[in-house]
Amino acid sequence: MPETNGYMRFFPYEDPYDDQRAAMDRIYNALSRQQDVLFEGACGTGKTLSALVPALEYAREADKTVVITTNVHQQMRQFVTEARQITRQEPIRSVVFKGKASMCHIDVGFEECQVLRDNTYELVDAERDRDQLERRQEELLDESQEGDERAAEARSAVMDELESVEAEVEELEEQNTCEHYYNNLAADTDEFYDWLFEDVRTPEDVYEYAGERTLCGYELLKDGMEGVDLVVCNYHHLLDPGIREQFFRWLDRDPEDVITVFDEAHNVEGAARDHATRTLTENTLESALDELDESDDPRAAAAQNVIGAFRTALVETYDDALGFGERERVGENWEDLSIANDEGRDDLTRAFLQGYTGPGVDEDLAAAAELGRELDEEYEEAYRRGDATTRTECQTLQAATFISSWVDEGAALGQYPVVSVRRDAGTEEVYGRAELYTCIPQEVTGQLFEEVYASVLMSATLRPFDVMGDVLGLEAPVTMAYGLSFPEERRRTFAAGTPALFSSERDDPDTQAAVAGALSDAVRFTPGNTLVFFPSYAEAERYHDLLDVDATVFRDEPGDAVEDLRREFTDSDDAVMLTSLWGTLAEGVSFDGDDARTVVVVGVPYPHLDDRAKAVQDAYGAAFSDRGDDPGWEYAVEIPTIRKTRQALGRVIRSPDDFGVRVLLDERYTETASEEMGKYGVHDSFPPEEREEMVDVDPTKLKFAMLNFYQGIGAYDGEPPTP
Structure with a gap:
């Protein structure tokens, strides 16, 4: 593809990966035809730029605004990094937006803020009228002193009006107002916007800048969003219908003039469901009755x-x-x-x-x-x-x-x-x-995707595309998938046939011994750190006590400061981290290079099927009854579980120079057992190119397979471990 493609002016590095180049071309063409895109790309292969670069180019050509969104904090930081790189090559006007709660200096709620804002605006508006009238009466006074009788009559009328406005100002000064917003309205804010658009500023940057000058950075951002090229925000700005309407108003854009880019888009289903859910507590009911009593x-x-x-x-x-x-x-x-x-x-x-x-x-x-x-x-x-x-x-x-x-x-x-x-x-x-x-998120997402010009949904785990389209309400999207393009000889994926961790088998001593033995071997034969995901925190705790390794063992628990724990783990050079696949380390968090060499997924981590999960399953079964034998189970349970597993596997091997091993520890992952286990086998639920890389191994032979791989690429520092 020739470098003269217009969108390459927004690509901030020397050369894209081959798959990046192909993806950018296809996404640009899809946007030019006003088509939505489902874009799956392996972890670490540059999906953000693959979507953002052609979106920015098409938006500039067609006078659109690009909104890129995520629900993962690390990805938000990554967007800022990429936007800064872009603007150093091809200047763009960018705003990074967060909710009011995280940017308010006086810590008031939404309703209070609205009233304070309105009151403050009325006060400043009245003060401007007063100042204008004072200037006018002074001019008329000068004219009347020079003998202009009509000026004297006019001044009398102005003085009457001034007296009324001064009374209004005094009354408004008694109301609740916001000093920060007052300064927004009363001061010259050109300096703020010059500073804002010199670079890509984070909400934290804006909060600090505004706080030092007693300004409201949140309102300044809202007022400054008109005409920007790129907005970075959280999911709720788009998935909440009420917030979305205001958000587009701040952009001064109709929905059809907005291109949305969703990162980690496999999470949109759950996030949309949360935004649509409504609650009412007993406390609110009692407060309502007390209110009515009065x-x-x-x-x-x-x-x-x-x-x-x-x-x-x-x-x-x-x-x-x-x-x-x-x-x-x-x-x-x-x-x-x-x-x-x-x-x-x-x-x-x-x-x-x-x-x-x-x-x-x-x-x-x-x-x-x-x-x-x-x-x-x-x-x-x-x-x-x-x-x-x-x-x-x-x-x-x-x-x-x-x-x-x-x-x-x-x-x-x-x-x-x-x-x-x-x-x-x-x-x-x-x-x-x-x-x-x-239960069915397309009640939220379907309207969004119908309103905006076009959307790009990207993730390492979107397939099967037809299911994703059904669940989110996308009409005939363009689909594309790119696997790991990094050298195959620098990675291995093993499916080790330990006994299936059905809930009825997890307490079996023989099952535990087999899993703990294979897991201990995986840790011992890894030249560096090992990351292990379990179906639950309880299982992580169980195997913490069963591991037989010399490595430093970290265990993530609910409520832990996970970032501190992650840093301790990555600073080590021979450690193992035990966590839940349903925790925060399974996606959106990079373990690059020496941070982790081996990742292990223990068991098939089906979620706990409580009444809510069963309700979702039943709703999908009814809504998509023409899609197969058991669409409820497939759509609500099996596919989301495999997506989570694939996300966990993607925590390692993040660049062409990286290397590592990925282990699936449960016989349901193996090709052989899957053929015998029918619906309980999940091997065929993975995309074809990922299945092709899976190598079935006897769990007792896993250590030899890992030794051969790591020794073959010279990964051990000194003598390798002895089987």
């Missing part, structure tokens, strides 16, 4: 009736669902309770409708929502005037809105009603929460 509005009785009935039903439902002694064992984390009912609607809905008495649920909910909206407006006005120190949120409005959704949508395909309980850390009391859990 209202003398005639609609309050109707609102109390329906909200009180829902609150009573919630308590009855979780009381009935908690078995003998279970209430005492409830902890501080939310715990789901089963409320499914074979006879129709869930237990909470049935309890609510049976317990409610009145003219009609819909009628009472409409009255509650109407009253709630009026109360919410009153709270905002009180905060605006300075009569309240905080912006109160209307609990009645929240409760009425949620209950309406619960009644109207709770039985719809893809909606799963849930009741959860937890123990309040302060009062030690158990309380409940109702939740509408969204």
Whole structure:
């Protein structure tokens, strides 16, 4: 491909990899045809630039804005690095955007911020009017002193208006305002924007710059996003429909003028599901009832009736669902309770409708929502005037809105009603929460991908593409996949046939001995660090005690400062890290070069199939019933599990000079056993080129296979270990 391709001006390095070059060309062509792209590229092969370079070129040609997004902090930092490299070669205007909560210097919530912003704007606007009137009356005074009678008459009118505006300013000064935002409006901010666009600034850079000058960096970024080439942001700016609408407004772009690039796009499914899920706690219901107790509005009785009935039903439902002694064992984390009912609607809905008495649920909910909206407006006005120190949120409005959704949508395909309980850390009391859990994410993503000009979704683990397209609601996307293009002789992938770690077999001493033996061999015959992923943290703890190695053993646990632990591990030269494949080290984290030489996945890490997971499985089974024999299991369980496994394998071998071994430790991964185990074998769930690289080995021979590989490339420093 000739270097005269226009998009190469945005490529910041000397030469792209061959696959990078091919991907850039195909993505550019797809964008020029307004097609979405599903782009799978092996870890470490430069996917970010492969997507970003042609997107920036097409955006410049067609007057679009590129928004690149991720849910992984390390990837956000990588985007900033790549954007800085690009702008040193071909200047681009970039903004890196985070949520208000992480950038606010006075730590107020969203609703309070909105009121403070409006109040401050009104104050500054009134002060500008006052200053303009003062200047005008001074001019008229000079003219009248020179004998101009009409100027004297005009000045009298201006003075009357000035007196009124000064009174308005005094009144506005009594209201709650924000000093930082005031300075945004009152000061000359050209210096900030000159600084901002000299380079690619992180939100932390902006926060520090703004804090030193008592400015609001968040609002400055919002005001400065118009006309930028590239925005880097988190998933929620695009996946939350309300935030997305505002976000595009800040960009001063219609959706059809935006090209979105999603990194780690295999996570979009779960993130979209989270953004669509709605909750209502018992505490909010009680606060709503207290709020209504203080209202003398005639609609309050109707609102109390329906909200009180829902609150009573919630308590009855979780009381009935908690078995003998279970209430005492409830902890501080939310715990789901089963409320499914074979006879129709869930237990909470049935309890609510049976317990409610009145003219009609819909009628009472409409009255509650109407009253709630009026109360919410009153709270905002009180905060605006300075009569309240905080912006109160209307609990009645929240409760009425949620209950309406619960009644109207709770039985719809893809909606799963849930009741959860937890123990309040302060009062030690158990309380409940109702939740509408969204099983099918395309209800969120389908609208997004239909609105924007085009989208590129990239990841090391997107295949099978048809499943990804179905789940996210993509219409006929262009698909492309590029495996590891680094030298094959510098890597090996072994499928070691240890006994299958079915949940029923994990406690078997013989199974444990076989797995621990193969795992210990993998650690001993690795010239450097070994990274080991288990189906759960509990399994990592189990094998921590069974390992027989001289290496330093690190174990990641929930709640650990994982970055500190990762740094300790990578600073070592003969260590093993034991962690869960469902933890934070399995994706989005690089272990380059000597950081880790061998990665092992122990078992097939199917997620715990709780009621939510089963609901997703059932919803997918119903939605995609024409896609095969068991699309629910395939879409909801097997494919996401294999994607997680592939992500874990991608933590090593990240560059052409890198080398390493990847081990799958469970007979279900082997080609031989998979043929015998039917649906339990997962060998065929991997993409073809990855299956071709898998070498079946007897677990007792794994050490010889690793010795031969590492010795063959001269990886051992000194004498190799003895089998």
